[in-house]
Amino acid sequence: MVKTNLIAGFNNNLNFLAFSLFLTTLFSATQSAVAQLRLGRGIQPGLEGHLIEYQLQGQPLGNMRGIQGCSVGFGTKCNKTAALLQKIILENSGTTYQDLILKASGGLENYQNFLKYYPSAKDISSVTSDSFWVNASPYILDRYEYSGIGVLEPVSSKELYEIVSNFNSTSVTQNKNSLNLREGMIGLKTAYGRTILEEAQKIPNIEAKITEYGLNSIETAFHLQQFRYAVATLESNNYENTNFALYKILSNPYTDIPGEFNRPSLKINPKLDTLDGNTLEGESYIKSFIEGNAGAITLFNNPEVIVTLDESEETALYATLGGIGFTVLIIALVALNSDSQSSSTIAQSNGESLSLFGDSTPLLSSPTDDLNNPPGIIPDIVIGQPTVNPNNGEIASIPEPSVNPYILTITLLMLLALNKMIKARYSS
Amino acid sequence: MKARLLLTIAAFFCLPNQYSRGQTAVLPNDSVIEEINQNICSNFSSREYVGQQNTDAPPPVRTLEDAKDNVLTPEELELYQKLGLTNLGNGSYGCLVEDPDNPNRQYTIFKVKKLDQVLVVSTFLEEGKFIIGQQNAATDLFLEMIGFYTEIPKPYHSGIRRYFQEFYQRIVDGRIKPSSERTYAIDEPAATIAVYHPLRGDMRGTGLSLNIPLSTDIHN
Numbered sequence: 187m188v189k190t191n192l193i194a195g196f197n198n199n200l201n202f203l204a205f206s207l208f209l210t211t212l213f214s215a216t217q218s219a220v221a222q223l224r225l226g227r228g229i230q231p232g233l234e235g236h237l238i239e240y241q242l243q244g245q246p247l248g249n250m251r252g253i254q255g256c257s258v259g260f261g262t263k264c265n266k267t268a269a270l271l272q273k274i275i276l277e278n279s280g281t282t283y284q285d286l287i288l289k290a291s292g293g294l295e296n297y298q299n300f301l302k303y304y305p306s307a308k309d310i311s312s313v314t315s316d317s318f319w320v321n322a323s324p325y326i327l328d329r330y331e332y333s334g335i336g337v338l339e340p341v342s343s344k345e346l347y348e349i350v351s352n353f354n355s356t357s358v359t360q361n362k363n364s365l366n367l368r369e370g371m372i373g374l375k376t377a378y379g380r381t382i383l384e385e386a387q388k389i390p391n392i393e394a395k396i397t398e399y400g401l402n403s404i405e406t407a408f409h410l411q412q413f414r415y416a417v418a419t420l421e422s423n424n425y426e427n428t429n430f431a432l433y434k435i436l437s438n439p440y441t442d443i444p445g446e447f448n449r450p451s452l453k454i455n456p457k458l459d460t461l462d463g464n465t466l467e468g469e470s471y472i473k474s475f476i477e478g479n480a481g482a483i484t485l486f487n488n489p490e491v492i493v494t495l496d497e498s499e500e501t502a503l504y505a506t507l508g509g510i511g512f513t514v515l516i517i518a519l520v521a522l523n524s525d526s527q528s529s530s531t532i533a534q535s536n537g538e539s540l541s542l543f544g545d546s547t548p549l550l551s552s553p554t555d556d557l558n559n560p561p562g563i564i565p566d567i568v569i570g571q572p573t574v575n576p577n578n579g580e581i582a583s584i585p586e587p588s589v590n591p592y593i594l595t596i597t598l599l600m601l602l603a604l605n606k607m608i609k610a611r612y613s614s
Numbered sequence: 615m616k617a618r619l620l621l622t623i624a625a626f627f628c629l630p631n632q633y634s635r636g637q638t639a640v641l642p643n644d645s646v647i648e649e650i651n652q653n654i655c656s657n658f659s660s661r662e663y664v665g666q667q668n669t670d671a672p673p674p675v676r677t678l679e680d681a682k683d684n685v686l687t688p689e690e691l692e693l694y695q696k697l698g699l700t701n702l703g704n705g706s707y708g709c710l711v712e713d714p715d716n717p718n719r720q721y722t723i724f725k726v727k728k729l730d731q732v733l734v735v736s737t738f739l740e741e742g743k744f745i746i747g748q749q750n751a752a753t754d755l756f757l758e759m760i761g762f763y764t765e766i767p768k769p770y771h772s773g774i775r776r777y778f779q780e781f782y783q784r785i786v787d788g789r790i791k792p793s794s795e796r797t798y799a800i801d802e803p804a805a806t807i808a809v810y811h812p813l814r815g816d817m818r819g820t821g822l823s824l825n826i827p828l829s830t831d832i833h834n
Contacts, residue, residue, distance in 0.1 A: 223770070224801045224804075225802045231773055234776045234777040238780050241798055242789065458802060461797050463823065464729050464730075465811045465823045466706065466734050466821060468721055468738035468740075468815065469702075469722050469816060470713075470721040470722075470816055471710065471721070472718055472719055
């Protein structure tokens, strides 16, 4: 019955479109919700680097607190109002995160000058939503200390102050003539927050857009409330209130489980810190002439040869066989009076040489009689099973590169010698 | 005419050179590419060798116990063959890579072994350095094994992939130091952990070993 209804619905193109849109939304929402690490209540997607930093700095996993859920945003941006605004801005005016950052930091050149102060920050895109609260707990996962930016030395710089002064009206430069690295980052963060609010306000019916975004009603109300408060403080020109509101939209995530700073305990089993690990050792090998042993014995009928051969000789064996194949081929060619052959025939005979080569290979692996095959050698040396070569294609059957010079030389010599011999014979 | 014949022959034999380099192989079609990608080992060695160990120690002796551990189910066998893992003796499976500085030498790049109800999947970094393609191949191998041996749902694999990317980056930066004592948890219900550790055998360098408990109970 349900199926029939669906099919009937699909007859209407509009319905179909709406349905697929619904499916896409559902799918992406589900994806972002589960694409995380299953530690405790879950590490949100994009916070894997923060997790490693947290572990590297020796913080206990059992104490970890973090963002609960990720219905909007990625990584440190998960569930934060700024992430929602950024998405709506992108959808409505096409302005990207990078555009917003450049706008906030007073243009590309100023931004590049700013970045020079943070050489260890490979990607500062998370920093605008990282938590910078001074007295916040070290167990909060989305702290800037775990962003990989490194330790921000409290050394003040006048030049950094001048760069940050060019940012979109930030209060961090108030009553100062130099800034340290942490203050510089706060400068970028607050300038970005102000920019995103200004851009959001340019969108007609922004509040309706927030409501229609598709989050659940409690979550929507949370973001709307933070947005309205921030807009109101911007108009009040009270820097302290504005900063507080900016921090809220940038770093205060929505959570359906209560917790200090909206970051509940992630309830990771403390035993995960103390698990013992097993390790394996690697080995190094010197290549030896083991593969194709049987063939070598058959061919040379002299076990001592094997002892003295090293890796390159293994290929020489193939080379010899190749040489034999080629001798046959060349004889055939010369017999046909190669001087008058067209190049297409040559190409064809190359094909023949391949099949000749192939036909001669079974000689190598064919079982040999016991007299010629000294017992005991192979089981002693072979330490693994015969390898299953998965490359059924051309790559596996191609000879080693070192074969080429041998074959080439032999071919050259044979060709010249045979041609001369035969010519001499016919002319006499 | 002779020169043309020789040139053709020369060209014919130069052709395989491209392929035998492994990583730069120009592959004929998509189906082959897919096959190669699944076969993690083949990205590193165009043919697998059975070599002689580079120590004075006697060749490894297979004990009865090893033989018991060694028995793979048909499903495991199929997976290992697909990935190109071959029997390295002593119950371990893996693949070797050629030493870029010494073509006569090879070392283990990947190894898989069951130890006391834990499957250990390792990748080895000679002198502590990754070779080209090793990071992605290692993640692929880890995820293949996680997919086979754990119940971790597929959508979570992308988080694990990102975790390893971040992990490799910090190994390269020297921020994660090798230590056999330090473990990094990746998944709680499956109790999967990673260890970045020094090597103490005849191969010098480090290893990154993923531990997948075959009976998942960390709470005892």
